Amino acid sequence: MSDTPTVLEQKPASSQWYLIGITKGLVITFSHLIKNIFNKKQMMTINYPEEKYDYSSRFKGNHILTVKKDGAIRCTACMLCATNCPAECIKITASEHPNPEVEKYPISYEIDMLRCVFCGYCEEACPVDAIRLGPEWQTPGLNGADFTYDIKHLAYRANLKGGVQSVVDDKERLKAGI
Amino acid sequence: MPKCTINGVELEVKDGTTIIQAMYDNHQKIAHYCWHPGLSIAGVCRLCMVEIEGNPRLQIACNTVVTEGMKINNTSLKVQEAVKWGLDFHLINHPLDCPICDQAGECGLQDQYMDFGQYTSEMAEPKQKKRKVVDLGPTIVLDSERCILCSRCVRFTDEVSKTNELGIFNRGDHAEIGTHDGKKLDNNYSLNTVDICPVGALTSKDFRFKQRAWYLKDSETICNGCSTGCNVKVYFNKEGLFRVKPTYNPEVNGYWMCDEGRNVYKFANKEYRQSQTLQLSQGVWKQLENPGKAAKDLADVLSKVNSSELALVMTGQQTNEEYQSILNVFVNNFKNKNVYHWNSHAATADQFDGLLIRGDKNPNTKGLQNALSSFGIATKWSDLENGIKQNTIKTLIVVGPENVGVYNDLQEKFEQFSNVKNLIVLTTSNVVKFEGFKNLSLATIIPMKTFVEKTGSFTNYAGKVQKFKRATTIMSTALTLDEFASLISGQDLQINPVPIQDLFVADNTPVDQVRLDHRKKNEFLFTKG
Ligand code: SF4
Ligand code: SF4
Ligand code: SF4
Ligand code: SF4
Numbered sequence: 035m036s037d038t039p040t041v042l043e044q045k046p047a048s049s050q051w052y053l054i055g056i057t058k059g060l061v062i063t064f065s066h067l068i069k070n071i072f073n074k075k076q077m078m079t080i081n082y083p084e085e086k087y088d089y090s091s092r093f094k095g096n097h098i099l100t101v102k103k104d105g106a107i108r109c110t111a112c113m114l115c116a117t118n119c120p121a122e123c124i125k126i127t128a129s130e131h132p133n134p135e136v137e138k139y140p141i142s143y144e145i146d147m148l149r150c151v152f153c154g155y156c157e158e159a160c161p162v163d164a165i166r167l168g169p170e171w172q173t174p175g176l177n178g179a180d181f182t183y184d185i186k187h188l189a190y191r192a193n194l195k196g197g198v199q200s201v202v203d204d205k206e207r208l209k210a211g212i
Numbered sequence: 213m214p215k216c217t218i219n220g221v222e223l224e225v226k227d228g229t230t231i232i233q234a235m236y237d238n239h240q241k242i243a244h245y246c247w248h249p250g251l252s253i254a255g256v257c258r259l260c261m262v263e264i265e266g267n268p269r270l271q272i273a274c275n276t277v278v279t280e281g282m283k284i285n286n287t288s289l290k291v292q293e294a295v296k297w298g299l300d301f302h303l304i305n306h307p308l309d310c311p312i313c314d315q316a317g318e319c320g321l322q323d324q325y326m327d328f329g330q331y332t333s334e335m336a337e338p339k340q341k342k343r344k345v346v347d348l349g350p351t352i353v354l355d356s357e358r359c360i361l362c363s364r365c366v367r368f369t370d371e372v373s374k375t376n377e378l379g380i381f382n383r384g385d386h387a388e389i390g391t392h393d394g395k396k397l398d399n400n401y402s403l404n405t406v407d408i409c410p411v412g413a414l415t416s417k418d419f420r421f422k423q424r425a426w427y428l429k430d431s432e433t434i435c436n437g438c439s440t441g442c443n444v445k446v447y448f449n450k451e452g453l454f455r456v457k458p459t460y461n462p463e464v465n466g467y468w469m470c471d472e473g474r475n476v477y478k479f480a481n482k483e484y485r486q487s488q489t490l491q492l493s494q495g496v497w498k499q500l501e502n503p504g505k506a507a508k509d510l511a512d513v514l515s516k517v518n519s520s521e522l523a524l525v526m527t528g529q530q531t532n533e534e535y536q537s538i539l540n541v542f543v544n545n546f547k548n549k550n551v552y553h554w555n556s557h558a559a560t561a562d563q564f565d566g567l568l569i570r571g572d573k574n575p576n577t578k579g580l581q582n583a584l585s586s587f588g589i590a591t592k593w594s595d596l597e598n599g600i601k602q603n604t605i606k607t608l609i610v611v612g613p614e615n616v617g618v619y620n621d622l623q624e625k626f627e628q629f630s631n632v633k634n635l636i637v638l639t640t641s642n643v644v645k646f647e648g649f650k651n652l653s654l655a656t657i658i659p660m661k662t663f664v665e666k667t668g669s670f671t672n673y674a675g676k677v678q679k680f681k682r683a684t685t686i687m688s689t690a691l692t693l694d695e696f697a698s699l700i701s702g703q704d705l706q707i708n709p710v711p712i713q714d715l716f717v718a719d720n721t722p723v724d725q726v727r728l729d730h731r732k733k734n735e736f737l738f739t740k741g
C-alpha cells in the first residue's frame with residue numbers, strides 16, 4: 035500500500051498521541067462557552083427562526099424583477115436571461131405594448147425556482163437591470179406549493195413594498211439622445 | 213468571358229458580371245446591404261468596398277463590372293477600414309434596440325459589425341429620433357429609426373410586386389421610408405420586404421415578438437399553399453411552427469413567395485390539429501386508444517365490405533408517394549376503382565397573377581391526376597354524389613385537405629359525405645364539426661400528419677416533381693397515408709430501428725479514470741496512506 039501514490043498528507047508518528055489534540059480542542063470549546071456566557075452580544079449563533087440574519091444586498095437569493103419610475107415592469111422581454119439561463123427555468127411570453135415607446139413587454143414571466151441554480155447569469159445578461167438576485171434566501175413552502183414564480187410575485191411581492199426601482203430609465207436615455 | 217483574381221482565387225466569369233455577383237457565386241464574404249441578387253443595383257450603402265489593383269481609390273463591388281485581368285481584394289487593411297467606418301456612418305442614428313428588435317440574431321448590422329466593425333462609436337451628437345412602430349399595412353410594421361435606407365424594400369415594390377407603395381421621403385438625416393398619404397403597403401407579396409430588409413426596420417405583424425430568432429430551427433420544404441410549389445423554409449421549435457420564408461429556386465419561385473403562403477404553417481400547429489382518434493357508433497362519440505389500432509381494426513371491416521359499395525375521396529394535398537401506396541391498396545387489394553378527386557379549385561385552376569400565385573390552391577393536383585391515370589382510374593364527382601344519394605356507396609373513406617384555410621366548402625362537403633352508412637375521415641385538422649351532422653351514424657376520425665411531418669414529393673402545376681423531407685413532428689401519434697394504407701391492407705407497420713452504433717459516432721475522448729467500483733466504495737484514485 036505504502037508505494038501507492040497519494041495526495042493525502044502523511045502524518046508523522048507523533049500524531050498518534052491524540053490526547054494533546056483533544057485537549058487543544060476542548061480548550062477552544064470552553065473558551066467560547068465562557069466568552070458567550072459573559073458577553074452574549076458577541077455570540078455567533080442566532081435563534082432561528084425567531085431571529086433572522088440579514089445577508090448583504092449582494093447575496094444571490096430569490097429573484098426580483100425591477101420596476102420603472104411609474105411602477106410598470108422594467109423587463110423588455112428580450113429573453114436574453116432565458117437564453118443565458120443554464121437551467122432553462124425562465125419562461126417569458128412577450129407582447130406588443132400599447133405605448134410605442136415601450137414597444138415590447140412581457141405578459142408573462144415565470145421562473146421555476148426549483149430548477150434555478152442561483153448562478154446569477156440572468157442578472158448578468160439583462161441589458162436593462164430588470165432582473166436581480168435579491169438578498170431574500172428563504173423559500174419555504176408546504177407540500178405541493180407552487181415554486182413557479184410569476185410577475186406578481188417577482189416584481190410586486192409584499193416585502194418589496196411596491197417594487198425595486200431599476201437604474202436604467204428609458205425616458206432619460208431618450209432625452210439624452212443615446 | 214473575362215478572367216479575374218479575387219482574393220487570390222482565379223475566376224472566370226460571364227460577361228457583364230459584377231464583382232459582388234462573382235464573389236457571391238463563389239461564397240466569398242463581402243459586406244453589403246443594398247445589393248440583393250433578385251433586385252436592381254442601387255449602390256447606396258457603400259459597404260461593398262473592394263480594392264482593385266491599379267486603381268488608387270476603392271470601388272463598390274456591386275456596381276463594378278469584372279474586366280479582363282482584374283485583381284480584386286476585399287481583405288486589405290484599406291478595405292477593412294473603409295467598411296468599418298462606413299458601418300459607423302450607418303449606425304450614427306441607429307437606436308440599437310436589439311433587445312426588443314425582432315431582427316436580432318439574423319441582423320445585417322449585427323453580423324457586419326462582428327465581422328468588419330468592432331469599433332467604439334465616435335459620435336458625440338445626440339441621435340436623430342424618428343417614428344417607431346408605424347403601421348405600414350395589414351402585414352407590416354415599420355421602425356424608421358432602425359432603417360439604414362438601403363432602398364431594397366422600395367426597389368422590391370417597384371420591380372417585383374410592381375405596386376410602388378413605398379418610397380423614401382425627406383432629405384439628409386430626416387430621410388425615411390414611408391407610404392404616400394392614406395396609402396398602405398398592401399399587396400400579395402408584401403412580406404418579402406421583411407425578408408430582404410437587412411435590419412429590423414420592417415417586421416412582420418404575424419411573427420412580431422412571438423419568438424427570438426435564435427430559438428428557431430429551420431428546414432427546407434415545399435409550400436403547400438398553391439400549385440406553384442414555392443421552395444420555402446419553415447421555422448420551428450418544440451412549441452410548434454412560427455414562420456415560413458422563401459428559399460431560392462430559379463426554376464420555381466426565384467427569391468420570393470406570396471403572403472398567403474406564409475400562413476400555411478398555422479394549419480400544421482397544434483391548435484388546428486386533430487389529436488384524437490374518435491369513433492361514433494350508436495350515437496356516442498368514443499375516443500379510441502390510438503390511430504394505428506383504429507386503422508388496423510378497419511382492415512377487418514373493409515375486407516368484408518362489398519367492393520362496389522366502398523369509395524375513396526382524395527384531395528391534391530398529399531404526397532405522390534402516399535397516393536401510390538393508398539391507390540395500390542385500393543386497386544390491388546380491394547379490387548376497387550371508386551376513387552374520386554375532390555378539387556374545390558377546379559374552376560379557378562388556370563388563374564395566375566403573373567408572378568407566383570395560382571388559382572389552384574392544392575400543391576399536388578397534378579400528382580393526384582397522374583397517380584389516378586396511372587392506375588387507370590377515371591371517375592366523375594357527380595357519380596359520387598349520386599352514389600351517396602342513392603345509397604349505393606355505403607362505406608366512404610375521405611382523405612381531407614391539410615391546408616384547410618383554402619377549402620371554403622369543407623363543412624358543406626363533409627355534410628354531404630355524412631349521409632353514407634360508414635364514414636372514415638383521415639384528417640389533419642379539427643375544423644370540421646362532425647357533431648352537427650344529423651345523418652351520421654357510424655364514423656371514424658383518424659388524425660393524420662401534415663406536409664412538414666413527412667418526407668415525399670409534390671408535382672407542381674408544370675409537372676415538376678419536387679422532393680421535400682420531414683422538418684419536425686407536431687403530432688407524434690398521427691399517421692401518414694402510407695402507414696394507413698399498409699394498416700388497412702392488413703399489414704403491420706415496419707419500424708426499422710437504427711442500431712445504436714450507427715447513431716453515435718465513436719470518438720477519442722479518454723475513458724473516465726474513476727471506475728464504478730471506485731464510486732461504490734466512495735474511493736477515488738488516491739488511497740489513504
Ligand atoms: S440564477 Fe441562473 S439558474 Fe436561476 S434563473 Fe437566473 S440564470 Fe437561471
Ligand atoms: S429580465 Fe432583462 S434579460 Fe430578461 S427578458 Fe427582461 S429585459 Fe430581457
Ligand atoms: S436592426 Fe439589428 S442592430 Fe438594429 S436594433 Fe435591430 S437587431 Fe439591433
Ligand atoms: S426598411 Fe429595410 S429594406 Fe427598406 S430601406 Fe430601410 S433598411 Fe432597407
Ligand code: FES
Pocket residue numbers: 243244245246247254255256257258259260272273274275
Ligand atoms: S452593396 Fe454595394 S453599395 Fe450597397
